[in-house]
Amino acid sequence: MSVxxxxxxxxxxxxxxxxxxxxxxxxxxxxxxxAMVAAATLICNQARPYLSPVNMVMGYLLVVVxxxxxxxxxxxxxxxLLGVLAFDFFxxxxxxxxxxxxxxxxxxxxxxxxxxxxxSSLVAKARERLDALRVSERQTTSLYHLSRDLAAATxxxxxxxxxxxxxxxxxxxxxxxxxAREGELELAAGSDGFxxxxxxxxxxxxxxxxxxxxxxxxxxxxxxxxxxxxxxALLETHGVLVLRLDEDDxxxxxxxxRLLNAYAAQIAMALERLRLLQQAQETRLLKERExxxxxxxxxxxxxxxxPLTAITGALSAVLEEGDKLNSGSRAELLETAREEAARLNRxxxxxxxMTRLEAGVLQLKxxxxxxxxxxxxxxxxxxxxxxxxAVSVRLAPELPLVSLDFVLMxxxxxxxxxxxxxxAAAGGELEIAADVAGERxxxxxxxxxxxxxxxxxxxIFEKFYRTPxxxxxxxxxxxxxxxxxxxxxxxxxxxxxxxxxxxLRIVVEVPLGVAAEGRVDEG
Amino acid sequence: MVSRQKGExxxxxxxxxxxxxxxxxDDEVAIQRFLKTALDTGDYSVxxxxxxxxxxxxxxxxxxxxxxxxxxxxxLDGIEVIRRVREWSQVPxxxxxxxxxxxxxxxxxxxxxxxxxxxPFGIGELLARIKVALRRSLQQAPEPVFQSGELRVDLPxxxxxxxxxxxxxxxxxxxxxxxLVTHAGKVLTHSQIxxxxxxxxxxxxxxxxxxxxxxxxxxIESDASRPRYILTEAGVGYRLRSE
Numbered sequence: 013m014s015v016x017x018x019x020x021x022x023x024x025x026x027x028x029x030x031x032x033x034x035x036x037x038x039x040x041x042x043x044x045x046x047a048m049v050a051a052a053t054l055i056c057n058q059a060r061p062y063l064s065p066v067n068m069v070m071g072y073l074l075v076v077v078x079x080x081x082x083x084x085x086x087x088x089x090x091x092x093l094l095g096v097l098a099f100d101f102f103x104x105x106x107x108x109x110x111x112x113x114x115x116x117x118x119x120x121x122x123x124x125x126x127x128x129x130x131x132s133s134l135v136a137k138a139r140e141r142l143d144a145l146r147v148s149e150r151q152t153t154s155l156y157h158l159s160r161d162l163a164a165a166t167x168x169x170x171x172x173x174x175x176x177x178x179x180x181x182x183x184x185x186x187x188x189x190x191x192a193r194e195g196e197l198e199l200a201a202g203s204d205g206f207x208x209x210x211x212x213x214x215x216x217x218x219x220x221x222x223x224x225x226x227x228x229x230x231x232x233x234x235x236x237x238x239x240x241x242x243x244x245a246l247l248e249t250h251g252v253l254v255l256r257l258d259e260d261d262x263x264x265x266x267x268x269x270r271l272l273n274a275y276a277a278q279i280a281m282a283l284e285r286l287r288l289l290q291q292a293q294e295t296r297l298l299k300e301r302e303x304x305x306x307x308x309x310x311x312x313x314x315x316x317x318x319p320l321t322a323i324t325g326a327l328s329a330v331l332e333e334g335d336k337l338n339s340g341s342r343a344e345l346l347e348t349a350r351e352e353a354a355r356l357n358r359x360x361x362x363x364x365x366m367t368r369l370e371a372g373v374l375q376l377k378x379x380x381x382x383x384x385x386x387x388x389x390x391x392x393x394x395x396x397x398x399x400x401x402a403v404s405v406r407l408a409p410e411l412p413l414v415s416l417d418f419v420l421m422x423x424x425x426x427x428x429x430x431x432x433x434x435x436a437a438a439g440g441e442l443e444i445a446a447d448v449a450g451e452r453x454x455x456x457x458x459x460x461x462x463x464x465x466x467x468x469x470x471x472i473f474e475k476f477y478r479t480p481x482x483x484x485x486x487x488x489x490x491x492x493x494x495x496x497x498x499x500x501x502x503x504x505x506x507x508x509x510x511x512x513x514x515x516l517r518i519v520v521e522v523p524l525g526v527a528a529e530g531r532v533d534e535g
Numbered sequence: 536m537v538s539r540q541k542g543e544x545x546x547x548x549x550x551x552x553x554x555x556x557x558x559x560x561d562d563e564v565a566i567q568r569f570l571k572t573a574l575d576t577g578d579y580s581v582x583x584x585x586x587x588x589x590x591x592x593x594x595x596x597x598x599x600x601x602x603x604x605x606x607x608x609x610x611l612d613g614i615e616v617i618r619r620v621r622e623w624s625q626v627p628x629x630x631x632x633x634x635x636x637x638x639x640x641x642x643x644x645x646x647x648x649x650x651x652x653x654x655p656f657g658i659g660e661l662l663a664r665i666k667v668a669l670r671r672s673l674q675q676a677p678e679p680v681f682q683s684g685e686l687r688v689d690l691p692x693x694x695x696x697x698x699x700x701x702x703x704x705x706x707x708x709x710x711x712x713x714x715l716v717t718h719a720g721k722v723l724t725h726s727q728i729x730x731x732x733x734x735x736x737x738x739x740x741x742x743x744x745x746x747x748x749x750x751x752x753x754x755i756e757s758d759a760s761r762p763r764y765i766l767t768e769a770g771v772g773y774r775l776r777s778e
Binding site: 357368403405 | 635638655657742745748749760761762766769
């Protein structure tokens with residue numbers, strides 16, 4: 013094609029070939045040109061009785077055109093020269109001699125040769141333009157694939173792997189990406205175990221810090237067998253793309269540089285995008301955390317102060333205004349103080365549970381538990397708050413002992429009952445049910461309250477979620493999230509559903525565990 | 536460090552010597568104040584100690600009939616205090632602990648404490664515990680016939696009835712109920728029950744206890760899902776309601 017047509021093309025294969033799909037023909041091209049001229053000569057020889065020599069010139073011109081089309085510029089020029097010589101030698105009288113009788117033929121020779129040269133040059137130019145188009149199309153495709161794969165990557169490792177794979181496929185040779193981390197370059201990915209030797213890192217570092225290409229095929233450190241391309245983004249240089257390229261490719265520096273810089277820019281942009289994404293995510297997490305902390309502080313301040321206010325108020329009223337109060341009011345004030353103190357105690361318990369859950373120090377002490385006992389103990393705990401609420405308990409027959417942490421699961425049930433009690437107006441009804449489904453215990457606590465908007469159902473186990481109900485109901489927004497923490501620690505799941513008609517049911521499922529050796533009905 | 540409550544009349548001096556002596560070992564001033572006020576109503580003579588060492592000294596000097604011991608003392612582990620008292624005295628010890636410390640409660644009970652109170656507690660609960668502890672301390676033999684609500688256990692005749700109807704129990708269930716009755720009102724830990732009814736070999740087999748309690752409840756409770764007699768102390772053991 014252009015500069016290196018004379019070189020042997022049988023070894024390797026440069027990226028240009030891979031890009032155009034056309035191999036250099038070299039010596040084969042010249043031989044083909046010679047053969048085509050010979051063929052034209054043979055045909056003209058056969059046609060000699062019917063053709064005047066001048067018309068044979070057309071045959072040779074055809075050869076030049078074909079050679080220019082299929083063999084390239086130089087074989088075409090050769091065919092033009094050989095065509096003139098063959099025409100002169102074989103057909104221009106005297107035949108089989110290069111001497112010319114009629115000087116007119118000199119004009120024919122000149123025209124044939126000139127036309128041949130012009131045609132070959134034009135055709136070859138057109139072809140080269142086509143080649144260049146193909147090259148740029150292939151490059152565009154390869155860059156497109158690269159950018160598509162880079163866009164799909166969700167972390168640095170996947171990103172550099174996609175980069176290495178793509179470039180290796182397009183360019184061949186060996187490819188590696190070094191990423192800068194705290195001022196040091198670290199190998200992030202390499203094709204087929206390719207890793208630049210440690211002593212090459214000096215040049216790589218140079219490329220990183222000077223933000224310029226280095227190594228083979230460049231102006232800097234040109235003696236190095238590898239080529240180093242900095243991954244330059246807007247803000248910083250993220251690393252270095254390292255390639256071991258074919259010698260052929262290095263001979264087309266401009267094209268190569270353009271392509272490599274395009275690759276590097278794509279990779280750098282993708283890296284930058286990921287970094288910004290991570291930063292955005294971190295910022296979001298930080299913000300969520302801040303919100304949570306604010307909610308926690310609000311909750312603590314509200315839930316501690318409310319009962320304290322009630323207690324302080326009630327006690328000071330009795331102490332300071334005791335004489336003016338009748339015994340009924342005094343008793344009521346004191347009762348309020350006691351109830352609020354109990355509420356305070358529950359809140360502190362919830363806070364402690366939450367802290368233990370979050371600190372991850374919760375250790376399950378599993379033992380075989382009687383589910384009926386669990387329910388009974390939970391009911392006994394909430395007994396003082398059950399006033400006016402009917403409770404029905406339905407147990408599946410032959411419930412096995414279930415391997416649970418009794419104290420923690422008791423806390424779950426108590427929280428669920430407390431929650432249900434808040435929503436069951438006095439005179440309402442609570443339903444507790446225990447069943448076995450497969451290898452799981454299914455516990456349900458249902459009330460006949462207002463339920464929860466369908467869209468909010470999954471959110472009620474989130475910390476500090478409070479149902480949009482009147483303030484009377486109160487609650488810390490911690491109880492259900494503690495339930496979820498404990499249930500999940502048991503390898504179980506908790507969910508909420510609105511009941512048909514009215515009310516909310518919360519369902520806890522936990523594995524039966526290995527404790528089922530003794531049926532309750534035995535012994 | 537150890538202070539005898541003042542304010543008793545001279546006339547009460549004689550009566551006071553007959554009053555049961557309660558030793559409170561707790562370093563919290565607020566709790567001391569509350570216990571002192573609540574107990575010093577003429578039924579008990581209250582003695583206070585604010586460290587473990589002062590408490591141990593007072594236990595020797597005062598010879599209390601019952602000790603209220605906070606497990607979180609500054610100078611010595613509460614469990615160690617129980618062990619040291621148990622080296623020479625069987626005086627009932629009621630420990631005071633918080634909900635989150637079930638393991639600590641069990642350890643205290645298995646080390647010789649008689650009962651526990653979970654902070655915060657009401658005066659009714661406290662007085663009930665002290666009463667049960669004193670009954671044992673004053674060597675009052677258990678009544679041969681135990682009656683609580685509609686449950687009646689006739690120990691000499693090994694007869695159990697609910698609402699006047701006799702209940703058939705298996706020998707193990709009866710032994711279990713008898714143990715609860717003889718310690719009525721006092722908490723019994725899982726391991727204490729397992730050890731006495733089934734023997735040491737069963738200490739690691741808690742399910743036999745669960746199953747038998749469950750069956751016993753089904754026979755004597757009117758609603759086994761809301762037991763009135765055999766109460767579960769979560770993470771600790773069981774207690775038979777004493778009245």
